[in-house]
Structure formats: C-alpha cells, structure tokens
Amino acid sequence: MGAGGLGICISDFDGKEGLDAFPGVLRGGNIRLVSGGEGPIASFGSVPPGETQSNWGSDFKKAALAWYDRATSIGTEAEHLAYRQNFLDLDPTYTDKYGDPLARLTLDWTDHERAQGAMLTKVHAEIAKAMNGRAAEPNSRQLQRYTVTQYQSTHVNGGVIMGGTPDRSVVNPWSQHWQVPNLWVVGASAFPQNGSGNPTLTILALTLRAADGLIDRYLKHPGGLA
Amino acid sequence: MKRREFLTLPVQSLGGVLLYTLAGEAVRLQAQTREIRVPLRFFTAAEAQVVQAACERIFPSDASGPGATEAGVAIYIDRQLAGPYGSDKYRFTQPPFVESGPEHGYQGKQNPGEIYREGIRQLANFAELPPEQQDKRLRAIEPSMFFRLLRQHTMEGMFSDPMHGGNAGLIGWRLIGYPGPLMSYRDEIDKAPGKPWRRKPVSLAQVVGHPVSGWEDEKD
Numbered sequence: 001m002g003a004g005g006l007g008i009c010i011s012d013f014d015g016k017e018g019l020d021a022f023p024g025v026l027r028g029g030n031i032r033l034v035s036g037g038e039g040p041i042a043s044f045g046s047v048p049p050g051e052t053q054s055n056w057g058s059d060f061k062k063a064a065l066a067w068y069d070r071a072t073s074i075g076t077e078a079e080h081l082a083y084r085q086n087f088l089d090l091d092p093t094y095t096d097k098y099g100d101p102l103a104r105l106t107l108d109w110t111d112h113e114r115a116q117g118a119m120l121t122k123v124h125a126e127i128a129k130a131m132n133g134r135a136a137e138p139n140s141r142q143l144q145r146y147t148v149t150q151y152q153s154t155h156v157n158g159g160v161i162m163g164g165t166p167d168r169s170v171v172n173p174w175s176q177h178w179q180v181p182n183l184w185v186v187g188a189s190a191f192p193q194n195g196s197g198n199p200t201l202t203i204l205a206l207t208l209r210a211a212d213g214l215i216d217r218y219l220k221h222p223g224g225l226a
Numbered sequence: 227m228k229r230r231e232f233l234t235l236p237v238q239s240l241g242g243v244l245l246y247t248l249a250g251e252a253v254r255l256q257a258q259t260r261e262i263r264v265p266l267r268f269f270t271a272a273e274a275q276v277v278q279a280a281c282e283r284i285f286p287s288d289a290s291g292p293g294a295t296e297a298g299v300a301i302y303i304d305r306q307l308a309g310p311y312g313s314d315k316y317r318f319t320q321p322p323f324v325e326s327g328p329e330h331g332y333q334g335k336q337n338p339g340e341i342y343r344e345g346i347r348q349l350a351n352f353a354e355l356p357p358e359q360q361d362k363r364l365r366a367i368e369p370s371m372f373f374r375l376l377r378q379h380t381m382e383g384m385f386s387d388p389m390h391g392g393n394a395g396l397i398g399w400r401l402i403g404y405p406g407p408l409m410s411y412r413d414e415i416d417k418a419p420g421k422p423w424r425r426k427p428v429s430l431a432q433v434v435g436h437p438v439s440g441w442e443d444e445k446d
C-alpha cells in the first residue's frame with residue numbers, strides 16, 4: 001500500500017548531471033523511490049535473492065509473506081535518445097476490424113541505454129546500501145532487448161518534430177508546418193524524444209506561443225512565420 | 227442443455243467464508259456431509275479438482291497461513307475463463323500466428339480457456355497424487371504457458387477483490403495486511419511511525435455500499 005504520489009525524486013544524475021564518472025553516457029535520468037500504492041497482486045513476491053529457490057510453493061509463500069511490506073524498489077526514468085532505427089509505421093500484414101493497418105513499432109535498445117542502465121542501477125545500489133537495505137538484483141538486464149512483456153514507462157513523444165530548418169524538422173518554432181502554413185500542430189509530437197521528466201509545462205508554453213503567433217502575426221499576414 | 231457441474235468443497239476447509247463471497251449464487255450447503263457445492267461456469271467438476279489441487283501446491287495452506295483452497299482460487303479461475311478473458315475477447319487474435327522471440331510475449335493462437343483445457347489433460351489424475359508427486363509434476367511443466375497462467379491466476383485469486391470469486395472473506399488481504407481499496411492513506415501516514423499499520427480490510431462492495439461485479443460477469 002502507499003499514498004498515491006508520495007515519494008522522493010532526485011535529479012543529480014539527470015540530463016548532463018553527474019556523468020563524469022560514466023564515460024559513454026550522454027544523458028542520465030531521474031532516480032525515484034515512491035510508495036505509490038501498488039496493489040497486493042503486483043507487490044506480492046518481492047523477496048531478496050537467496051530467500052527462496054522457487055516462485056511458488058510453501059517456501060516461496062513464507063518468504064513472500066515475510067517480505068510483503070518490508071520491500072521497496074528504486075526506479076528511474078531516463079532520457080531515451082531519438083534514433084533513426086526506432087520508429088512507428090503501418091504494419092504490412094495485420095489489420096484492425098475496419099481493415100486498416102495496425103501501427104507497427106520497431107524499437108530496440110542500444111549500447112547507450114545499456115550504459116545508462118548500468119550507471120543508474122549502480123547509483124540505486126549505493127542509495128539502497130545507505131538506507132541499510134539489502135540490495136536486490138538490479139533488473140537492468142531487461143535492457144538486453146526491448147520487451148513488450150514488462151511495463152516500461154511509455155511517455156511517447158515525437159512524430160512531428162520542431163526544428164530551426166525545414167530539412168531537419170516538420171514544424172517551425174511557432175508549431176506551424178514548414179510547407180503548409182495553415183497547419184499547426186501542438187503537443188508532445190514536437191519533441192524528438194522525452195526528457196526524463198514529463199514535458200507538460202513545455203507543451204503548454206509552446207501552445208501559448210503558437211496561439212500568440214497565430215493571433216498576433218498569422219491572422220494579420222497569413223503565411224509562414226519562420 | 228449442458229449438465230451443471232459443481233466444485234464440492236468441505237465446509238471446514240473454507241471456515242464458512244465462501245458463503246459470503248458467493249452471495250447471490252446458487253450455493254447448496256449439504257447439511258449432512260458439511261459440504262458446499264459451488265456451481266461451475268467453465269470447468270467440469272473433474273477439471274476444477276485438478277486446478278484446485280495444483281493451486282493448492284502453488285499457494286499451500288500451511289504453517290504460514292491459509293492457502294488457495296480456502297480463498298476459493300479455483301472458483302476465481304473458473305469465472306475468469308468463462309468470461310471475456312478466457313475466450314480472448316479483447317486480445318488481437320487475427321492470423322497469421324508467427325513464432326517470435328520472448329520479447330514479443332505470447333503470440334500463440336490458443337486462448338486462455340484452451341490453454342487450461344490442454345494443460346489440465348496433461349495433469350490427469352493429479353488430484354489423487356501425494357503432495358511430493360504433485361510438486362514434481364508441476365516442476366516438470368514450469369516453463370509452459372499453462373503453468374505461468376496457473377501461477378499468475380493463483381496470486382490473482384488470492385489477492386483480488388472478492389467480487390471476482392477468490393479472496394473469499396478477504397482471507398488473502400487479511401493474510402498480508404492489505405486494507406482494501408482506500409482512496410487515500412494520507413490521514414493514516416503519521417499515526418504510527420515505525421510500527422506496522424494494520425486496519426481491518428474492506429472489499430470494494432463494502433466501500434461503495436452496494437454490490438459490484440467484475441468484467442467476468444459481463445453479458446454479451
């Protein structure tokens with residue numbers, strides 16, 4: 001159990017911070033420990049390594065009961081850089097009930113995400129040790145391959161990215177399409193990737209800027225603003 | 227018309243709690259044999275016995291507390307398999323079905339109901355085996371999709387809201403000290419710092435003050 005958003009988050013290894021000791025890592029991530037109110041099904045069974053050989057049966061039950069509200073987890077949301085090889089397109093084979101193609105996700109981790117994972121779990125382990133905790137096995141081994149079988153933070157951004165020149169982006173700094181001046185696109189689609197935190201306030205700021213540009217400039221002189 | 231099948235349970239194994247969970251269902255209490263007969267929606271009586279015996283090995287009733295039989299886990303699974311989950315109503319199941327890596331998750335054609343039917347067939351006479359033999363049989367099928375579902379559903383039947391047929395009398399929540407679906411713990415946080423906080427569990431129906439039902443009860 002927990003209390004909704006109650007928790008602590010540090011940014012000491014976020015963005016470009018704290019990377020000196022970790023060559024090869026370009027961007028880090030936030031580190032957080034929250035008691036967000038996990039339900040009893042999801043939380044049951046978190047036990048330190050060596051406590052039980054199996055994930056079922058009498059020994060497992062005994063260990064899981066003993067550790068049920070004595071275990072917590074330290075997590076990270078890191079910045080996932082944009083790569084040419086990661087994209088969404090229309091699936092060539094599968095269609096929905098209307099006959100339209102499904103979206104197809106092509107995505108895998110690179111050595112950079114693996115290095116990020118190694119860096120951040122090292123810091124996690126140090127925090128757990130300082131808390132007098134028995135550190136469990138880090139699960140950054142999940143970063144060997146991207147997998148759909150475990151939930152990983154999915155704050156998906158991009159698709160209509162903003163930029164300074166039309167050859168590198170879809171919308172200009174006013175959220176206006178470079179080639180179609182009466183088309184304006186606002187939202188997280190403007191970012192090539194998500195930072196570690198969520199971009200809600202930046203989206204609002206860009207939306208206000210788009211509205212200003214639309215009212216103060218575009219309506220008076222329709223055409224490209226950049 | 228299909229003959230109704232029942233799972234027969236000795237009353238003492240349940241401590242009477244199942245009667246509370248199954249309110250509204252046609253539960254027949256056999257006064258003389260001290261048994262209750264729970265009507266099944268998906269399993270045959272023989273299948274339900276196998277599933278119940280297997281769940282009992284996954285989450286046994288032992289020195290550390292009650293287990294899957296007392297919680298009614300087999301009834302939880304029976305209801306889920308009879309509902310939209312069991313027939314994959316909401317999973318994308320259009321062909322072609324292609325073998326792929328574990329990172330893509332389950333890509334098979336069989337729905338959960340079919341996986342159970344086939345898995346139970348492979349566990350023939352399971353309910354009659356002694357516990358050590360049962361554990362051996364389960365260990366042999368551990369990597370299978372059937373066992374993964376069985377293990378996951380056993381935990382769900384222990385710890386989900388009793389509206390779904392398991393966690394009878396909140397027995398699972400009492401076992402771990404889970405208080406039930408509260409909107410907020412904000413007022414409780416500072417009450418007993420450093421001490422385990424325990425509160426009598428309440429089900430969703432008790433919180434909202436009227437009967438609730440799960441998606442397994444959905445009518446087409």
